[in-house]
Amino acid sequence: KKHFSVTPPVMYAFGGIAARIQTQRLQAEGMGSNEQAVRLFNQDYEALKQQCLESGRLFEDPCFPAEPPSLGFKELAPHSSKTRGVEWMRPTELTDDPQFIVGGATRTDICQGALGDCWLLAAIASLTLNDILLHRVVPHGQSFQDDYAGIFHFQFWQFGEWVDVVIDDRLPAKDGELMFVHSAEGNEFWSALIEKAYAKLNGSYEALSGGSTTEGFEDFTGGVAEMYELRKPPRDLYKIIGKALERGSLLGCSIDITSAFDMEAVTFKKLVKGHAYSVTGLRQVGNYQGQMEKLIRIRNPWGQVEWTGAWSDNSREWDEIDPSEREDLHLKMEDGEFWMSFQEFLRQFSRLEICNLTPDALSADAASFWNTIKFHGTWRRGSTAGGCRNHPNTFWINPQYKITLLEEDDDDPEDDEVACSFLVALMQKDRRRYRRHGQDMHTIGFAIYEVKELSGRPRPNIHLKKDFFLAHSSCARSETFINLREVSSRLRLPPGEYLIVPSTFEPSKEADFVLRVFTEKQSETEELDDEISANLEDEEEITEDDIDDSFKSLFAQLAGEVGRKADKDLKTDGFSMESCRTMVNLMDKDGSARLGLMEFQILWNKIRKWLVLFRQFDLDKSGAMSSYEMRLAVESAGFKLDNKLNQILVARYAENEAVDFDNFICCLVKLETMFSTSPSLPSRLQWLYLTMCG
Numbered sequence: 302k303k304h305f306s307v308t309p310p311v312m313y314a315f316g317g318i319a320a321r322i323q324t325q326r327l328q329a330e331g332m333g334s335n336e337q338a339v340r341l342f343n344q345d346y347e348a349l350k351q352q353c354l355e356s357g358r359l360f361e362d363p364c365f366p367a368e369p370p371s372l373g374f375k376e377l378a379p380h381s382s383k384t385r386g387v388e389w390m391r392p393t394e395l396t397d398d399p400q401f402i403v404g405g406a407t408r409t410d411i412c413q414g415a416l417g418d419c420w421l422l423a424a425i426a427s428l429t430l431n432d433i434l435l436h437r438v439v440p441h442g443q444s445f446q447d448d449y450a451g452i453f454h455f456q457f458w459q460f461g462e463w464v465d466v467v468i469d470d471r472l473p474a475k476d477g478e479l480m481f482v483h484s485a486e487g488n489e490f491w492s493a494l495i496e497k498a499y500a501k502l503n504g505s506y507e508a509l510s511g512g513s514t515t516e517g518f519e520d521f522t523g524g525v526a527e528m529y530e531l532r533k534p535p536r537d538l539y540k541i542i543g544k545a546l547e548r549g550s551l552l553g554c555s556i557d558i559t560s561a562f563d564m565e566a567v568t569f570k571k572l573v574k575g576h577a578y579s580v581t582g583l584r585q586v587g588n589y590q591g592q593m594e595k596l597i598r599i600r601n602p603w604g605q606v607e608w609t610g611a612w613s614d615n616s617r618e619w620d621e622i623d624p625s626e627r628e629d630l631h632l633k634m635e636d637g638e639f640w641m642s643f644q645e646f647l648r649q650f651s652r653l654e655i656c657n658l659t660p661d662a663l664s665a666d667a668a669s670f671w672n673t674i675k676f677h678g679t680w681r682r683g684s685t686a687g688g689c690r691n692h693p694n695t696f697w698i699n700p701q702y703k704i705t706l707l708e709e710d711d712d713d714p715e716d717d718e719v720a721c722s723f724l725v726a727l728m729q730k731d732r733r734r735y736r737r738h739g740q741d742m743h744t745i746g747f748a749i750y751e752v753k754e755l756s757g758r759p760r761p762n763i764h765l766k767k768d769f770f771l772a773h774s775s776c777a778r779s780e781t782f783i784n785l786r787e788v789s790s791r792l793r794l795p796p797g798e799y800l801i802v803p804s805t806f807e808p809s810k811e812a813d814f815v816l817r818v819f820t821e822k823q824s825e826t827e828e829l830d831d832e833i834s835a836n837l838e839d840e841e842e843i844t845e846d847d848i849d850d851s852f853k854s855l856f857a858q859l860a861g862e863v864g865r866k867a868d869k870d871l872k873t874d875g876f877s878m879e880s881c882r883t884m885v886n887l888m889d890k891d892g893s894a895r896l897g898l899m900e901f902q903i904l905w906n907k908i909r910k911w912l913v914l915f916r917q918f919d920l921d922k923s924g925a926m927s928s929y930e931m932r933l934a935v936e937s938a939g940f941k942l943d944n945k946l947n948q949i950l951v952a953r954y955a956e957n958e959a960v961d962f963d964n965f966i967c968c969l970v971k972l973e974t975m976f977s978t979s980p981s982l983p984s985r986l987q988w989l990y991l992t993m994c995g
Contacts, residue, residue, distance in 0.1 A: 333462030335437050335523075341502065344467040346454040359391070359451030360469045365501040367471040373507025374737035383415070387480065389471040392445060395479070396488045399445045401453075403489045406435055411492045412604035412637075414481035417510040420553075421499065422482060422602035423577040424517025425492060427551040430581060434549065434658075437463075438521050439491060455498040458523035460730045460815045461675050466498040473506070481506065485604055485636075503733040514553030514577045516786050518656030522551065525673075525726050525819050527791060529653040531646075538653075539595060539643055543583050545655050552580035554599065557651040570610040572649055577602065580653070581638065584630060586622050595643035596630075604637040610649075612640045657724075657819075674826040676702055676816045680805055683928030683951040683958040685944055688808030689782060690748055690775070697767045698929050699804045700816075700944060701829040703752065706796050708822035721796055723820040725749070726789035727779070727803045730813040733786075744806035745814070746782035748775040752798040764831050764944070765800065766933075782806040800829070809958065833946065835976035836939035876963055883970045908966060914938055915965055925959040934965070940972050 333339055340346075342364045353360045365371055367389035369379035377384055392399035402410075406429045411422050428435050443453050454467045472493055473480045482496045499520075500506040515526030529538065531554075545552060558566075558575040566574045582598030596612060612618050619627050630640065641649070659673050678700040680686035687695035706721035725747060732742045750773055776799070779788045803816050818826055876884075884904055918934035919926050926934060928951045935942065935950070942950070954964040 335456065335463045338456050338463040338465040341464050341466045344465075346452065346465065346467050349467060350448070350450050350452050353450035353452060354448060361451075361471070362467065362469040362501075365468060365497075367469070371500070371505055372473060373505045375507060376510075377505070377507040386475055387473050388475070390474045390477075391451060391470050392472070392488075392490045393449075395472075395474065395477065398488050400486075400489050401444045401494075402439075402491045403484075403486050406439070406491060410484040410486065410489055411602055412483050412485055413602050414479060414483060416481045416506060418482075418496070418512070419602050420512040420514045420577040421496070421509055421517045422492075423514045423553045423579040423600070424521060424551060425495065426600050426602055427518070427553065427579040427581065428521050431549045434522055434551075439495060443491075445490075453494050453498070455495050457499065457502055457520045459502070459520065460728065460813075461677060463523070464502065466502050468494065468498045468501055470494060472497060504737060508733045508736050513654065513785055514555070514579070515654045515656060518551040518553065518654070519728075519787070522656055522658055524550070524656040524658045525724060525817060526654055526656045526787065526789060527724070528789070529655070531650050531653055534647060534653075538647075539583070541655070542580065542597070542653075545657070546580075546583055549658055551656040553654045554578050554580055554646075554650045555652050555654075556649065567606065568649075570613075570649075571606055571608055573601070573603075573606060578650075583643075584640075586626055586630075588623070589618065589621055596640045597643050597646045598630075598638060598640050599646070601637040601639075607637060607639040608641050608649075610641065611645060612642055614639060672820045672822070672824065674704075674818045674820075674824070676700075676826075676828060677813070678803065678816060678828075679813050679948070680811055681948050681951070682809040682811050683955050684932075684948040686809050686811060687804060687929070688810075689746065689804050689806050690770070691806075692808050693767065693771060695808045695929050696802070696804065697765065697770055698932065699802050701764055702801045702803075702816060702818075703762065703798060703827055703829050704801060704818055704820075705798050705825040706794060706820070706822075707824055709796055710793075710821060718793070719795060720793040721820065721822060721824070722791065722793050723818060723824065724789060724791045725779070725801060726787055726817045726819070728787040728815045728817070730815065732812070742784040742786060743810045743812055744782045744784045745803070746779040746788050746806065747801055747803040747816075748779075749777040749792070749794075750774075750800040750802070751776045751794075752800050762827065762829055764829050830943045831936075831941045833943055834941045835972070837973065837976060876966065883967055883974070907970075911938065911966055911969055912962070915962055923959075925961045926965065928955045928958045928960060931955070931960045931965060931968070935968070935972070938969055938972075940969075940976070 344364065349360060361367070369384060369387075372379075372384050372387065373381075375381075410429070411426050413419055413422050428438065438456055440454060440456065451470050452467065453470060454465055456463050456465050458464075470490070472490075479493055482492050484490070484492055496509075497506075500509055503509060515528065518524065518526055529535065529541075535541065542552065555577050556568075556572060556574045568574065579600045579602070580597060581600050584596045584598070585593050586596060587593055599608070601607060607613060610616070678685075680699070685698055685700055687698040690696050704723070706723065708721065709719045710722050727745055727747050729743055729745055732740070735741070750770070777790075777792050777794060779790050782788070801816065801818070803814060805812065818824070914934050914937055915926065918930045918937070920930060931950070931954070932942075932947055950968060951958075954960055954968045956964075960968075
């Protein structure tokens with residue numbers, strides 16, 4: 302029997318590939334949709350609830366226990382001043398009449414507590430404006446009355462799939478009051494429970510501190526977000542906001558801070574800097590000073606602290622319009638929601654965020670606004686993490702995706718240019734979970750290149766190499782590289798073929814990502830990758846008469862020993878025992894586990910040829926190749942591999958992204974053995990992955 306020795310990095314690489322293949326199969330069967338959400342930690346809400354009802358015990362979640370580590374890791378770390386005196390209490394212990402939702406979920410149900418997650422609460426507030434969206438996240442049938450068992454569940458979109466999150470209802474409290482989000486009603490708990498479920502999804506409550514409203518928007522809808530700088534708004538922004546509200550899109554806005562002292566500072570007219578608000582309405586009122594006035598409605602998730610300028614709750618502007626119109630605008634007092642003029646909104650606020658809904662989230666009678674395509678990818682050190690265009694030696698190793706724009710937009714009377722509108726959104730996965738380990742968001746972005754035909758023939762769908770990017774400039778790109786979870790840009794380009802290259806700003810930064818492309822019209826998209834193949838030379842036919850006496854003498858000298866001959870300019874002490882075994886396995890034709898003279902001669906010729914390749918691609922003459930130099934050398938040796946196999950090779954044969962001569966030879970010998978013995982398609986791919994891990 303053969304035993305495969307798999308090092309941990311290779312197990313990680315191969316395990317990741319196997320998991321992706323399994324995930325793709327399940328997604329094809331509908332898993333990950335809102336109707337068939339993936340169960341976080343494989344917890345089955347219905348089964349767990351039934352167990353609790355039968356046993357008469359309230360649910361206690363072992364995966365997110367009511368213990369200090371669930372609160373946080375720094376400011377909310379165990380034994381910190383902010384967590385001193387915290388008790389985990391169920392709503393039934395906090396009030397005599399707990400309710401899940403009172404009179405429907407409304408924006409006033411969401412009041413911020415002692416956690417800097419206003420971005421999340423602004424998104425939840427916008428969610429309450431659309432019952433269809435709300436109940437995708439907050440499933441029906443949950444209460445503290447019927448079959449209460451101390452267990453609830455919520456569903457969130459995470460990086461391309463919906464996830465069902467089960468929690469118990471033990472909530473952190475101090476002095477009998479909830480620490481974090483709470484309802485103005487006092488006995489209503491859906492908003493506190495949804496915050497807990499989201500904290501569980503991200504590892505802790507503290508992991509939710511600080512963020513962009515768009516992150517919450519997307520996780521509640523699976524939609525795609527856009528951002529507008531209000532100091533230079535598009536001319537039709539009022540129209541854009543109106544259409545977005547009509548389509549059920551979620552909208553948020555904020556005011557930039559200029560220093561740490563500005564954070565949540567209250568302005569003269571009671572707006573809060575560095576704070577996330579939600580946009581909840583738009584309206585034009587007539588006959589104000591003889592003309593129409595455009596108004597916008599804003600909500601502060603604190604549930605209080607409102608704008609005090611023009612069109613605020615007690616301002617004189619309301620006295621000048623028709624009382625019935627004023628009543629129709631649902632003017633409320635001190636509930637955190639307020640109106641202001643649209644022009645004042647543009648002056649006071651810095652940024653607007655809009656989350657456009659995907660077709661699956663729209664009502665049945667709504668027209669589909671975007672066609673959506675989604676790719677899951679990885680940046681791995683040495684194989685697919687090439688950094689941005691500032692690093693030309695490695696930029697080309699990043700994953701590459703081709704989009705073919707087929708149809709131009711419908712004619713716009715204000716613009717004669719023939720172009721196709723599309724939106725590219727690049728999202729890095731799971732970074733909040735790494736905060737407790739001292740890590741945070743990477744700085745990410747993307748570049749887009751036009752792929753023109755060469756000599757009248759379309760460019761083949763292969764992974765493009767360094768030379769292409771040295772000879773071509775990008776035709777579009779993300780506005781900036783930024784350390785947010787997602788960077789997105791709305792773009793317009795003429796019909797044609799384009800290459801999207803997502804990357805981190807610096808090379809060698811590891812992360813998983815989702816690339817989504819949204820087009821208004823028909824398009825085609827695919828990942829560019831090399832087809833796995835090998836161009837193996839025919840086996841040499843030699844006889845003993847073809848071998849000179851000096852080589853026979855060398856063979857006699859080495860026979861029975863492990864060959865450890867090294868060149869001074871190579872970073873190697875000679876071939877390792879593993880390399881020697883691999884070579885014997887390749888050349889041993891008679892099953893003797895030994896090499897004869899002629900077999901050794903053929904092997905020696907191969908090694909000499911590969912030594913030339915090694916020196917050719919060791920560009921800095923360091924005696925070792927970088928991992929991306931090895932990728933080029935392997936291709937020059939006749940082996941075309943896809944990104945996944947290149948990722949495995951780096952994990953298996955590179956140390957600190959460097960490949961010495963011994964590992965290079967071992968890699969090529971293994972590849973040649975693999976291709977000469979592997980079965981035919983379709984089982985070849987799995988066979989190659991497994992063989993290279995051995």
